[in-house]
Amino acid sequence: MWKDKAMRLLMVSAASTSIFLVALIFIFLVKEAAPFVLTPGLRALLDRQWIPVSFVQEHFGILPLVTGSALVTGLSMLFTIPLSVLGAIYIAEIANPVEREILKPFIELLASIPSVVLGFFGLVVLAPLIKALFGLGTGLTALTGAFLLTLMAIPTVITLSEDAIMSVPRAYKDASQALGASDLQTIFRVIIPAALPGIIAAIMLGVGRVIGETMAVLMVTGNSALMSWSPLAPVRTMTATIAAEMGEVSFGSIHYQALFWIGLVLLAVTFILNIIAQRVLVRYGMMK
């Protein structure tokens, strides 16, 4: 009997370890970021400039970083969503087993490319291409970053969307075809609407993946903290800022605390995205 209990205890602790760790990380972030609230106060974060090293006046406004992340993420979703959803439909509904066996491993392979390798590819191949294509001075732009992030988001979104499409009951398809609908009609009028919550959740998780990505965007987006909505402008994302500056900031300084605030904002955003995705899935009975 005691064996059962011990085993149970072991498993419970194993299962709760990750929750415990997340809580610890959160506490750590808050603890390091907290003094910023007193001096210089949270208003400083709403500045429109991010100039952490200055002999004149430091500015710790995270707005340009937030818009930078938003711009890159939004652009990449613009490419990711059609590519992934159409791809998922093909793999789930149209491809024959042989095609599926070829496509799926390659898509999963894409997920396993280290992001620094993708970043290097972006710097050497993609940036010159974009520069030539749009006649720019340099190819280090938000668009370049968005393309790379698309490559990273696609595996997540395709795999999850495909699961969602696969989980649509067979009967829906049969019924639709029995009523005389063509394959195309069945897919777009019956299967996609039925799988939509799952697809939306997949996209949300894709956004979460993209917004937290660091290395590739650090290498190709030019990292200027500008507030701009132009895809051809350089941007500085929240993740790139933390990665570039955390290494040498002096511990406990206001700059250090500001970086932790960026971390908190990032954590909050991905957390909310994940919760929404889960809610959508549960609500529509695609996850128990």
Next chain:
Amino acid sequence: MIMKIKRLVTGVAVLLLLLQVSCDSGPKESSKSQPVSKAGSQKAISVKGSDTMVHLTSSWAEQFMGHYPGTQVSVTGGGSGTGIAALLNGTTDICASSREIQGKEKELALQKKIDLVEHAVARDGLAIIVNPANPVAELSLEQIRKIFTGEYANWKDVGGPDLPIIVLSRESSSGTFVFFQEFVLNKADYTPKARLLAGTSALVQSVAADQGAIAYVGLAFALDAKATVKMLPVKSTDGAPAVLPGDETVRAGKYPIARPLYLYTNGSSSPEVKAFVDFCLSDAGQKIVTETGYISVK
């Protein structure tokens, strides 16, 4: 040559790791004040810091180990700030820095009872590089300042073609970034449009690729990339003659954008550390300085 150094450095790093693992059970208490130096008969010292100096410090380390086979020297980059932090935390024996230690860091050293000793071991000119296709032949310090602060946004403002200027800079964590801001920009902020790139090689590559680009890099790197980028002569004032950075012009103080490079040590450190610093300052060490494209202090 570079490959050789890299291989050597990796080899040394691996050795050091093994050494640390093998004597992990050894005297742990003393490791705080004298990191990794008392490990058996094989002495090991570590140099950490400035990316600008990595080239130089690894060449020194290579030669030094040839002279003193009993000592292993490991070299890591990461930036001047990183090196200083490591020295203060006791995780490196020597810090290589391309800027002077600042007030806050000095205070921290006092708190931690670290007796910082500064050794000026070399000088470095900061070269202003542009794309080879850029017809601009020279710039004054004032013009450079206006370009990097964003006042001038087009090459025609400085007598060049009608082409937007793309300002490239190191990340704010770089010692070079801070030096350039303090002494060339007169402590003004960089233009927010400046693209901040991680590392000198990224700067050189971007300048080589983009016609309107301008950047500042250490002289040694600019000389290495002579085929792909153009170094601009710099005038200290509008009337002064334009001077190209080079061994002679930097040493004579004619080239206006130059800075000393430092090694920082803890005063109470091991004899090996002292031997290494002495070696860097010796004639043999200073010869390496010149060979690797920096300027000797002698």
